[in-house]
Amino acid sequence: MNFNNILTETKNSITTITINRPKKLNALNQDTINELHHAFKDADLDGDTKVIIVTGSGEKAFVAGADISEFADYTVEEGEHLAANGQKILFDFVENLSTPVIAAVNGFALGGGLELAMSCHFRVASNNAKMGLPEVSLGVIPGYGGTQRLTQLVGKGRAMELIMTAGMIDATKALGFGLVNHVTTQEELLPLCEKIAGKITKNSSVAIAEAIKAVNASSKDGVNGFEVEIKAFGKCFGTEDFAEGTTAFLEKRKADFPGN
CATH class of the missing domain: 1.10.12 (Lyase 2-enoyl-coa Hydratase; Chain  A, domain 2)
Structure with a gap:
């Protein structure tokens, strides 16, 4: 399948999926969500792929959020369908893949971006990363599993505060919260993820x-x-x-x- 919004590369049994909308800070629109579904599915079915790494293009953002312009005028029913469909084809889909998925968080991971990172099996962040779920500042709540996965990862109290304040935390605090496993420099982010992935590929x-x-x-x-x-x-x-x-x-x- 040809992709317009993402790039894929497979090397040494590791498939790297890069969200490639730098002018939009890699924001998730519906086309990108659909492309990601197919890319993850293809990698999972590929016998040569033992680990998947997902990241964002550029140095500013992993994914800065959802593309708000797509759903600003949605009805209640359309909003419910948006969340249900997104969870089914991407966020729940990634969480339940049989192939391990590592999120290489290389900058802003906000809203849908953090939800995508949290649906991965674990996360590694660059030291310039900023994470948060700012949806309540728009009059809505996280709809791609954010309320559930953030609570599971950092605990109810911290999840409540982060969601209610619509605030961001830096990589160091995310590490302390257990939201990410490692923090490193921007330059070493993918090499570290590849090193961890290499260890995984040696196992069953x-x-x-x-x-x-x-x-x-x-x-x-x-x-x-x-x-x-x-x-x-x-x-x-x-x-x-x-x-x-x-x-x-x-x-x-x-x-x-x-x-x-």
């Missing part, structure tokens, strides 16, 4: 996919995460990766996982 992609399901189950209402873990654990015993991993361990060599 089958086991990692099951681990993602089990971890995600911990935050789903009505789902017993322990039961999901037990079933996922047992499922791993029937894989070629498990046979290779245990054999390699007993033979004191590095495993060469077949990925099934």
Whole structure:
């Protein structure tokens, strides 16, 4: 598929997806959301891709928010559909991918931008990054999962304050809150993400996919995460990766996982 708003590159089993609307600070319009869906889906289905990194073009913004001009005159019903459709095709979709997704937050991650970063499996930020959910300053609330994922990541009190004040926090505070895993310079952001991704690629992609399901189950209402873990654990015993991993361990060599 040809993309107008994003760039993709695959190298060393890592697919990097770059949101490429620098004049709009990489704001998410509907076309970009649809393109991201297809790019993530393609990468997830690509047998050569073991990790996905998503970032923004330029040095100012990861994603500075949603493209407000697209929905400023929406009705109640249109607003509900906008949120439901966006969550389904991108934000929930990314969270539940079987391929690990790292957000390389290289500047402003506001509104939908922070929601996209939070839907990724974890986040690494440059030291110039600024994060926030400013939606209430527009008379609306986060609609792409922001109220839920921010609470899960930083706790109810901090989430309430950030959302109610429509404020921004810097990378250092985001690290202290547990919103990001690492902070580094702009120049070292992608190299650090690639280094972490490289470590991930050495492990069993089958086991990692099951681990993602089990971890995600911990935050789903009505789902017993322990039961999901037990079933996922047992499922791993029937894989070629498990046979290779245990054999390699007993033979004191590095495993060469077949990925099934």
